[in-house]
Amino acid sequence: MKYALVTGASRGIGKAIAIKLARELQYNILLNFHSNIEAANATKELVEAENVQCELLQFDVADAENTTKALEEFSKANPDAEIEIIVNNAGITRDGLFMWMKPEDWHSVIDTSLNGFYNVTQALLKNMLKKRYGRIINIVSLSGLKGNAGQVNYSAAKGALISATKALAQEIGKRKVTVNAVAPGFITSDMTADFDEKELKKLIPLNRFGEAEEVADLVSFLASKKASYITGEVININGGLYS
Numbered sequence: 392m393k394y395a396l397v398t399g400a401s402r403g404i405g406k407a408i409a410i411k412l413a414r415e416l417q418y419n420i421l422l423n424f425h426s427n428i429e430a431a432n433a434t435k436e437l438v439e440a441e442n443v444q445c446e447l448l449q450f451d452v453a454d455a456e457n458t459t460k461a462l463e464e465f466s467k468a469n470p471d472a473e474i475e476i477i478v479n480n481a482g483i484t485r486d487g488l489f490m491w492m493k494p495e496d497w498h499s500v501i502d503t504s505l506n507g508f509y510n511v512t513q514a515l516l517k518n519m520l521k522k523r524y525g526r527i528i529n530i531v532s533l534s535g536l537k538g539n540a541g542q543v544n545y546s547a548a549k550g551a552l553i554s555a556t557k558a559l560a561q562e563i564g565k566r567k568v569t570v571n572a573v574a575p576g577f578i579t580s581d582m583t584a585d586f587d588e589k590e591l592k593k594l595i596p597l598n599r600f601g602e603a604e605e606v607a608d609l610v611s612f613l614a615s616k617k618a619s620y621i622t623g624e625v626i627n628i629n630g631g632l633y634s
């Protein structure tokens with residue numbers, strides 16, 4: 392049984408990705424989330440409506456021990472399961488000026504995006520290399536490319552993840568495992584719910600925020616066999632805001 396693991400898939404972009412990978416590529420879904428069990432269950436129903444299996448895996452990607460434990464337990468209970476796709480999507484923001492930034496706001500953002508990538512990917516990589524097939528897709532951000540005032544922590548986490556994407560791609564290309572990053576601009580989700588879209592959209596050539604489904608379309612392509620010759624790339628999806 393082939394599975395795609397999507398972290399932070401109870402809501403927002405991760406949710407759209409989980410549904411899209413089920414619908415378009417017929418992958419069974421390992422749906423990771425942190426705490427919102429209601430949202431996770433609602434997404435599971437939508438994934439299952441695509442006639443695939445969906446397993447909920449609740450763990451904090453920033454917590455190395457729990458991440459490893461959850462993934463090991465899943466493999467033990469499902470010896471036939473092959474995780475072919477990892478989408479490292481879980482991420483948080485704790486915005487504020489660097490001058491006033493509290494240590495917990497610095498560390499939690501890095502721990503989730505960057506260490507989360509390490510915790511999840513490291514636990515699953517060996518198997519992908521053994522099978523000589525895999526797709527690793529990291530959801531980064533425009534902030535990780537250009538830097539964003541008020542988001543020094545987030546820009547650092549996403550920027551480091553972009554570099555990790557490029558380095559890992561070079562390490563494991565020989566084993567036919569590709570590693571790419573997707574860098575969204577402003578996308579409608581809970582993360583951007585408080586943003587002033589009317590003002591911000593003036594900066595965006597396409598004059599609107601993007602939809603989670605549009606990011607999911609790109610991820611689905613990168614996760615497919617059609618993207619076999621793309622690795623180490625960062626693909627922008629930002630309405631022309633920056634590229």
Ligand SMILES: NC(=O)c1ccc[n+]([C@@H]2O[C@H](COP(=O)([O-])OP(=O)(O)OC[C@H]3O[C@@H](n4cnc5c(N)ncnc54)[C@H](OP(=O)(O)O)[C@@H]3O)[C@@H](O)[C@H]2O)c1
Nearest residue numbers: 399401402403404425426427451452481482578580581582
């Ligand atoms: N929205 C944008 O404009 C935008 C732009 C660029 C990049 N991104 C990136 O896209 C990704 C998804 O963003 P989004 O807008 O969909 O965010 P969102 O609506 O806030 O959803 C975040 C998701 O991540 C999960 N999550 C948070 N911390 C986690 C942790 N420590 N362990 C496991 N799961 C965790 C949440 O689970 P619970 O439901 O359990 O809380 C939820 O499913 C993030 O990496 C974000 O940085 C977003």
